[in-house]
Amino acid sequence: MRLQVLGTAAGGGVPQWNCACPGCSGARAHPGRRRRHASLAVQQDDGCYVVNATPDIAEQIEACAWLRPGPGPRESPLKGVILTDAELDHTIGLLRLREADELEVRCTPVVRQALSSFADILRPYVRIAWADADLIPISAKRPRYADSPEAPDWVSALRLMGGAVVYAPAMGVWPEALDEAECVIIDGTFWDDEEPRRTGISAKTATQMGHLPIEATMERLSRLPGRRLYTHLNNTNPLVDPAAEQHKVLAELGIEVAADGMVIDL
Template sequence: MRIRVLGTTAGGGLPQWNCNCANCRRARAAGPSGRRLQSSLAVSPDGAAWYLINATPDVREQMAHFRALAPGPGIRDTPLRGVLLTDAELDHTLGLLNLRENARWTLWATPAVLHVLESVYPVLPILRAYSSELQVRAMPVDRAFMLPPERAPGASVQVLATEVSRRLPVYAQALSGAPAPGAVVAFTLTNPATGRRLVYAPGLRRLEASLRAQLEQADVVLLDGTLWDEDELIRLGVAHRTAADMDHAPMNGSHGTARWFGELPARWKLYVHVNNTNPALDPSSPERRRLREAGLDIAEDGWEVEL
């Protein structure tokens, strides 16, 4: 099982187009090397068939930067076999429209997410207008299923979706503010042949027992690192929302994720979905130093692992 981190930042990326925070200024000054794309993964059972976890607005660039996702050998052949969604957030679904051409792939999402994408934000009707070959699968929660390989019959990736929130995206709340079971999930990806597993949780407000059980058995954890402090955006004067208002847990503080994240037995414990304002993005910052002292770090775009 191969995993590639396609992007590591929250919505807007780094630098964000309208932001002049310290991180964005530093990223602009560094040029292309200072950029970070929006949070997404690619996973493959055998190195031939590939599946995306979330399709960001940067998906075209992310695929272009990863040779394994290049088209061929035929003129319109592609190794992309599907997309799995953790939620219906715009920064995780806008890229679906960039994959509309001759869409011969499968989309997996929970019923709550599919409902939003069928009606409130009608991505699925739009995609079907371009391709009758798009397959849509309602993804179970707390019941594992398999992603098939392309060339190695014995290879597969076991996927387990664990609910982490019932909160719909802001744009969907205006029409239906009611909590929806399975609105946000984390994924546990397991190689059945080796038993090794990765947990991907780019959206997390609190640690429930069901997810903790998965985290404690993982070899790799990629965890929501949106904000450093609960009131980070308010102090910077860029928003009136706390981390909790955005349905995220901060890294820092008595209720922060760093307090328990470093205690997990996983070999790699990395933050993803990091907002452009988060001071820990600066490699020389005291915040980043604190993470590293706790056995944690922020994932880099392009980071790969084989499990």
């Protein structure tokens, strides 16, 4: 199995179109700091999948050599999409995949129900085959647009290779599956719990927004074997600046910050 990190930013990306915070301003001044929405490409025996369909999905496919179309004029290696939740920044890319003849979408039942309007829009364009994936419920936080009842599997962690790899870009609780994985890529949205309120982007703390902050998970993460990475960085997170001291803190713990384009061979 091969993985390629297609993006590492939280909703809005870095820079966000309407934001002039230090993280976004720094990314505009230094293009190398730009981050696309968090996503992962998975190449395995039964085909190639993208984990979460972001607004950047067309550009992300072009940036991954083994996802590009060919050799036929309309032949694509992309078999489908695996969704870890129903948030817009993880699903709106489905609309950009309407040119496919058929698309497999793997998710939990509650996420499928939330996306019924997407399915209605896409029905005249593409055949969607809904399926299950090896997902672990980790949060009951539903998207603001959803009027469905509370459910424990609104947000999930994805297990690959029988649990050897766990991908959880949004994480309200620590799933036990992380403790046994050989490679974990998890929620690094906020550095500390007060970051959203301190920076003025929300009246809620990180945990109230459904994200365990890095300060709450890094010690436990450091004790895991294998490779450990953070992804889904918000534009307010100091880690979007490569010179931030927080990078040294994580490096001393043996933890990486995922980078757009990073390839992980397993």
